Amino acid sequence: MANSSAAVSVRKPITHVVFDMDGLLLDTENFYTQVQEIILARYNRTFDWNLKAKMMGMKAIEAARVFVEDTGISDSLSAEQFLLEREEMLRDLFPSSDLMPGASRLIRHLHAKGVPFGLATGSHRRHFELKTHKHGDIFSLMHHVVLGDDPEVKQGKPSPDIFLAAAKRFEGGPVDSSNILVFEDAPSGVLAAKNAGMSVVMVPDPRLDKSFHDAADQVLNSLLDFNPSEWGLPPFEDNRS
Ligand SMILES: O=P(O)(O)OC[C@H](O)CO
Ligand SMILES: [Mg+2]
Structure with missing residues (x-):
């Protein structure tokens, strides 16, 4: 059940961190x-x-597939056609992607303290490159990156595949899931991390229905509100928390 503060007493110590990307970083x-x-809008x-x-x-x-089925337009537009239609617009938008508040601070902090961390994103390679174009300084600090088109990711989130692959690729891996803390924004991502046996801090968009918060171990309004000490991680040295 989601809580504003982590019940650290029953947890194994967190030694490794895995970040989601879209909507989180x-x-x-x-x-x-x-x-x-x-x-x-073209289909009213x-x-x-x-x-x-x-x-x-x-x-x-x-x-x-979810998009064309749920909206009832699959007879007019296939999932593959939908991806082609949106691609040109996304390609123009992605290079201007900005970091979410607190993302740079948290990543730089973990890096400075020697806490190993990686990325697990549903995005495929081409979109990953476009989105991170301006942010090489931050993303180059990841120990490793697991993408949605990685051969080991047979099924996307909420399947645990991507987080289990991320756990394997740390130095001396696989790292035990109970020692991994995941940061996620999406309901499917929170479920994927829980299905992999990991702890999850959820930083959801405020427009997301609050019933989706329940699966997370902790829910925050912003990465700026994360308190590493609650998870046994080294505290920030600035005054923000
Ligand atoms: O949230 P991510 O980083 O797993 O990305 C997934 C999709 O590309 C966007 O929802
Ligand atoms: Mg996300």
């Missing part, structure tokens, strides 16, 4: 929303947060 979820609203339909909650965090083709 990078403010890219709004780009997807914008483009999907434009496409649905509107995009809503129930559908958004299902799609976010998934691999592109899996999210595309």
Whole structure:
């Protein structure tokens, strides 16, 4: 059950961290929303947060299938056609992706303290490169990156595949899941991390229905509110928390 503070007494110590990317480190979820609203408007339909909650965090083709099925447009637009239609718009938007508040501070802090961390994103390689174009300084600090089109990721989130692959690739891995803390924004991502046996801090968009918070171990409004000490990680040395 989600809590504003972590019940550290029953937890194994956190030694490793895995970050989600879209909507957690990078403010890219709004780009997807914008483009999907434009496409649905052509079919006189509107995009809503129930559908958004299902799609976010998934691999592109899996999210595309949900999109055309749930909106009832699959007879007019296949999942593959939908991906082609949105691609040009996304390609123009992704290079302007900004970091979410607190992302740089937390990553630089963990790096400075020698806490190993990696990335597990449903994004495929081409989109990853476009989105992180401006942020090489931050993403180069990741010990490793597992992408949605990685051969080991047979199924996207909420399958645990991507987080189990991330656990394997740390130095001396696999790291025991109970020692890994995941940061996620999406319902499917939180479930994937729990399915992998990991602890999860969720930083959801405020428009997401609060019922999705329940699966996370901790829910924060912003990465700026994260208190490493609650998880046995080295504390920040600035005054922000
Ligand atoms: O949230 P991520 O980083 O797993 O990305 C997944 C999709 O590409 C966007 O929802
Ligand atoms: Mg995400």
